[in-house]
Amino acid sequence: xxxxxxxxxxxxxxxxxxxxxxxxxxxxxxxxxxxxxxxxxxxxxxxxxxxxxxxxxxxxxxxxxxxxxxxxxxxx
Numbered sequence: 001x002x003x004x005x006x007x008x009x010x011x012x013x014x015x016x017x018x019x020x021x022x023x024x025x026x027x028x029x030x031x032x033x034x035x036x037x038x039x040x041x042x043x044x045x046x047x048x049x050x051x052x053x054x055x056x057x058x059x060x061x062x063x064x065x066x067x068x069x070x071x072x073x074x075x076x
Contacts (some may be wrong), residue, residue: 001050006057018054021047 006014025047033039038044 001053003053003057004051006050009056014054014058018051018058021051021054025051028063 006017009017025044028038028044028047032041032044
C-alpha cells in the first residue's frame with residue numbers, strides 16, 4: 001500500500017491491517033522455510049515494508065496526541 005493511503009486510515013483500521021500483515025508474513029516465512037518456492041518472493045520484503053510504514057504512522061499519530069495533551073496541561 002502507498003504511504004498516503006495508509007495515512008488516511010484511522011488508528012483502529014491501521015491496527016487491524018498490521019495484524020493481518022503479520023499473519024500473512026508468518027505464512028510466507030513458513031512457506032519459505034519449508035523449501036517451497038514462492039510465486040512472488042518480493043512479497044515478503046513488501047509486507048515487511050508495509051508493516052514498517054504502518055508502525056511509523058501509528059507512532060507519529062501517538063506523538064501528536066501526546067503533544068496536544070502536554071500543551072493542554074501547560075495552558076491550564
